[in-house]
Amino acid sequence: MPVFIPSSLSEATSLLAEHPTAHLITGGTDFMVEVNFNHRHPETVISLRKIPDMQLWNIDKASGVVFIGASVPYATMEQGELADALPALAEAARTVGSPQIRAAGSIGGNLGTCSPAGDSLPVLAALNASVHLRSSDAERTLPFSEFMIGPKRNAKKPDEVITGVSIPMTNGWQGYAKVGVRNAMVISVASVCLAIHDKTVRVALGSVGPTIIRCSDAESWINSQDITAIDDSVAVEFGNRVSQESRPIDDHRSTAEYRRHAVGVLATRLLQRGTNA
Ligand SMILES: Cc1cc2nc3c(=O)[nH]c(=O)nc-3n(C[C@H](O)[C@H](O)[C@H](O)COP(=O)(O)OP(=O)(O)OC[C@H]3O[C@@H](n4cnc5c(N)ncnc54)[C@H](O)[C@@H]3O)c2cc1C
Structure with a gap:
């Protein structure tokens, strides 16, 4: 099974365009469970873990919006500046799995799986977050309310990668x-x-x-x-x-x-x- 490890977002989206049936993986904490249980049989895998742009996060105090790259793990959200900016997301992140799962599992993977039990998802809904998607030739942004369309179903097209989320901060609790x-x-x-x-x-x-x-x-x-x-x-x-x-x-x-x-x-x-x- 070929595993591609692109080092840029444009390389990842080009690989996805060339291999439309490829499966994306970030931390693998959902993906590998499905493979191990024989629920998923990937022929080609594209790992997004080594793409620096997808590991970035940024707090824009002027607009009051926090950007979190899709590959940012829960461990980064549960403390420090991100936790101060988005306390509810930090609380949700602290409840996810174990320290090992929180070191590997990402917000992009939670959105990719789109389970109604995904811990980051009620936070994204309550904070009116938007999800950023990119293919080899287009970019778009969807409100979270339009992104999740059913249990384990989302509006991501097969040729798209989730690149991150924008989350407006609140001025209250x-x-x-x-x-x-x-x-x-x-x-x-x-x-x-x-x-x-x-x-x-x-x-x-x-x-x-x-x-x-x-x-x-x-x-x-x-x-x-x-x-x-x-x-x-x-x-x-x-x-x-x-x-x-x-x-x-x-x-x-x-x-x-x-x-x-x-x-x-x-x-x-x-x-x-x-x-x-
Ligand atoms: C022991 C254990 C405990 C867990 N506990 C919790 C818990 O308490 N709360 C919770 O919410 N979850 C939990 N999970 C599930 C999992 O850890 C989370 O859903 C996590 O956010 C998945 O992130 P990941 O990076 O590992 O995703 P992966 O496993 O890499 O991918 C998950 C899915 O998203 C897709 N995907 C990944 N990244 C992208 C991207 N950038 N663009 C498009 N698609 C993408 C993949 O193709 C795959 O379909 C647990 C899992 C385990 C094994």
Whole structure:
């Protein structure tokens, strides 16, 4: 099996144009599991790990937008300047797998897999992030809401590489919370990102629907309240409304009923944390 290791983005997109059935790999933490379980049979692989442009990140204070290259690993997001700029992403990154997985696994790979349980994805949804894509002859940018189109399905075309994400910072609190069957090395059973920008609350849910869910009804309701004076009954009502917008299923990790309850509790707690911050 040929494995190409391009050293530039243009080389990678040219290789993909020449080998349209090639599989892309970054950290391999999803990809190699699929190969090992015989779910994927790549004839050709293009590794994106050695492309310097895809490992870059940048905080543009003037525009308030953070760019994170697709190959940036979770270990870089969970601390330092990136964590200060995007605390919810840092919290999500800290919950991913083990230190080994966080050293190899990337945001581009989380977007490539597009599992509803992907920990970075509710954060990208709540923060109104955009996904950058590039082929050998074109570039485009999609809002995250248009990028993820189903469970493990995204709008990336076969000849495109995800090059990175642009994430607007918020001027209010942001946080992420996840429920799993244990504290470490766990895929989420339910997850919530809550962000406050211009005194307006946004909330996005993971693992409780075919895609990440933005709770527009619960957002409209809470944003019609005075969010500087949230009492417990308002926070609980917000959680109930968030639960109602979830669309969970029963599977080997949890029941739909538990998931619906869990996102409500997480949303209530995040709102309490965010408005008391
Ligand atoms: C033990 C273990 C624990 C885990 N725990 C978690 C967890 O808690 N939370 C979580 O969200 N995930 C978890 N994962 C899944 C995985 O680590 C993440 O989804 C990670 O973000 C994948 O990144 P990667 O760079 O390793 O992707 P890869 O495995 O390299 O690729 C994943 C998919 O994305 C495609 N791809 C990769 N890069 C690009 C790109 N730049 N452009 C286009 N397509 C691309 C690949 O073709 C492939 O389809 C876990 C995995 C393991 C093995």
